[in-house]
Amino acid sequence: GTYFLPRLIGFQKASALAMLGDKVSAEEAERLGMIYKYFSAESFEEETWKMAAQLAKMPTKALALTKEALNQSLTNNLEEQLALESKNQIEAASTADYKEGVNAFIEKRKPNFKGE
Template sequence: MVSDLVLTDIRAGYRVLTLNRPDRLNSFSADLHAALMAALIAAEQDKSCRALILTGAGRGFCAGQDLSDGVFTPGETPDLSAPIEKFYNPLVRKLRGIPMPVVCAVNGVAAGAGANLALACDIVIAARSAKFIQAFAKLGLVPDTGGTWLLPRLVGGARARALAMLAEPISAERAETWGMIWKVVEDSDLMAEGHALAASLATQPTDGLALIKQALDASETNTLDAQLDLERELQGRAGRSADYAEGVTAFLERRAPRFVGRAKD
């Protein structure tokens, strides 16, 4: 069943979404795409959900596109722009735009689209044994799933070009050193760290965090003047929220804030 391809574990204030094709290193099929998008939409519609963890079942996080899933037939010329438009681009847009923080817990190899899926999340932690591979060049392809946008901004132009053209794996430790990810943890501690992060984020002013996501993404292409204008607009929205009032009140009363999180429709 499609629903079995992404496991949803509902916790207090957050959800864990687990890619569940371990026999294929959680590589993408059309059904997996559909299941992941459905899980993200369900989380977004649940106002009690204030954070997400994305991880993979088994020994890998995601090996990218499953090449046996009808994208290539010997003797035929495929149109690879079609699955990009139908699946990968909407997925990246959903992850970047979903109004809550997304923690990615990379439990093993993250290759091709799988690597860039991880990098499209807000906070990325990785097991020490994990590896990131921009595998596209080995097939004569271009990094997709946002890779050509994400990599230069995370690691700089020189490293991005080498990663894309050489298609060599890099360790989780190097990814952390280069600023590609937030943190490396021991394999046995990965999910405990992910749960701790998500549980903490689920107590924070979720709508404010969503505005931070919006502002940071816009900053990549905005001029300074445009970004200053956007900050003014977003700060105005944040200042009208119940969470801002609660944060200031709690500060003045010298107590921990009790944030509402996501505004009700």
């Protein structure tokens, strides 16, 4: 908690939560940026399946490169991060999904990504 929490919500708020032991509701955790989104118990399964379906329609290689860059951003300096982003942009632009995305934009249609 002492490693991740200050990076997620800032030093001051993390310090207060850690030292005072305040309880954080799911709504508050979302507002603070501790979690992306919360769903009620009643809608949880439906909403998570919707999110999974949305991700499944996206270009998986680009998502993997984005995840890599985000993970490395915690330890890279700015120069290293910009170099990684440049490398990842070149790699992403060589995929079939990139070409499909460009064509779909030009043709004003939804893209059909295949993870290639």
